[in-house]
Amino acid sequence: MIPFVDLKREYAEIGEDVTTALERVVQRGWFLLGEEAESFEEAFAAYVGVEHGVSMNSGSDALFLVLKALGIQEGDEVITVAHTFISTADAIVRNGATPVFVDIDPDTYCMDPTKIEAKLSGKTKLVLPVHLYGHPAAMDAIVSVAREHRLSVVEDACQAHGATYQGHPVGRLGDAACFSFYPTKNLGAYGDGGMAVTNDSALAEKLRMARNYGQQHKHCHEFVGVNSRLDEIQAALLRVKLHHLDHWNTRRRAIAQLYTEHLRDTELILPHEHEDARSVYHLYVVRCQQRDRLQQRLSERGIQTQIHYPVPIHKQPAYAQSHRQVSLPVTEQACTEILSLPMHPFLTDDEVMQTIKGVKECL
Numbered sequence: 001m002i003p004f005v006d007l008k009r010e011y012a013e014i015g016e017d018v019t020t021a022l023e024r025v026v027q028r029g030w031f032l033l034g035e036e037a038e039s040f041e042e043a044f045a046a047y048v049g050v051e052h053g054v055s056m057n058s059g060s061d062a063l064f065l066v067l068k069a070l071g072i073q074e075g076d077e078v079i080t081v082a083h084t085f086i087s088t089a090d091a092i093v094r095n096g097a098t099p100v101f102v103d104i105d106p107d108t109y110c111m112d113p114t115k116i117e118a119k120l121s122g123k124t125k126l127v128l129p130v131h132l133y134g135h136p137a138a139m140d141a142i143v144s145v146a147r148e149h150r151l152s153v154v155e156d157a158c159q160a161h162g163a164t165y166q167g168h169p170v171g172r173l174g175d176a177a178c179f180s181f182y183p184t185k186n187l188g189a190y191g192d193g194g195m196a197v198t199n200d201s202a203l204a205e206k207l208r209m210a211r212n213y214g215q216q217h218k219h220c221h222e223f224v225g226v227n228s229r230l231d232e233i234q235a236a237l238l239r240v241k242l243h244h245l246d247h248w249n250t251r252r253r254a255i256a257q258l259y260t261e262h263l264r265d266t267e268l269i270l271p272h273e274h275e276d277a278r279s280v281y282h283l284y285v286v287r288c289q290q291r292d293r294l295q296q297r298l299s300e301r302g303i304q305t306q307i308h309y310p311v312p313i314h315k316q317p318a319y320a321q322s323h324r325q326v327s328l329p330v331t332e333q334a335c336t337e338i339l340s341l342p343m344h345p346f347l348t349d350d351e352v353m354q355t356i357k358g359v360k361e362c363l
């Protein structure tokens, strides 16, 4: 059996440090908005190369609250992609605004910047690109269109901790960026977690209040916020894991290289890394015209694969009615052909080679 992800193996590597960190929190008896979250915010912001990190309960909440703090409201339009996890678009709708989907670049599966301008209207306020599968979106072009039209830019970096664009980590290329610490992300908690990062002090301050009932001082609620904090146990754990992020990402890249080297001579379309980008391979996604058949055959051999994502957002029941007219040919085609192969830093070379052999035999 080759598991798609296996977090038990990760614990085997870091268990001792994790236990020490968790014990420290439990002994201290302080579980929310304490020194662990603060230290982790500082460390992660420094890792990204920005001034401020504001930890939250999830990447979804980080996206929701960042958009709200940037003033997104009913009547506004936000440019994003339909080829992403649902919560990218939900963050827009939860603020009463409308997602306007642009198609993706068929090579990187990220927002195609040349398609943005045609979708702008007087109501457009913000552009929300996604660094999908660990591969940075074409930020140069995206930011330049956005600036020309005075639009804010927020990066959905929930799959791209440590990915670099033109040599710098993603997360500092727009007005703010959002990360998720969902357990299977490149940097994952033992539960939910997320963070917004920004160089804008006023925005950071607003976010700190928004995640904590709109209060800066106890019992004074300046606006209606939410309860969305990263608890001390998760923060302590993430401080430990942050030290491993770079070598885990390096291992993901080595696995990706192995896949690419040995699958190059097949009919599969393999991931393409843009020259400006260094992917952290949150997922290794191939394309195959007989995708469902391949997935079925691999499953019969015990090789687990997944599809990210089988249905584009504008075709989801929650969105289909309001986006009837939307046509995104590249997105729609990709959804029928993509397949995510097993990918996590604890795959052995032997397992990768078994997967490669399996794929070749199942095509």
Ligand SMILES: *Cc1c(COP(=O)(O)O)cnc(C)c1O
Residues within 6 Å of the ligand: 057, 058, 059, 060, 061, 084, 085, 087, 088, 130, 156, 158, 159, 179, 180, 181, 182, 192, 193, 194
């Ligand atoms: C995981 C993910 C999110 C949401 O993060 P959660 O922490 O699970 O709420 C948002 N966008 C993308 C692209 C993601 O992969």
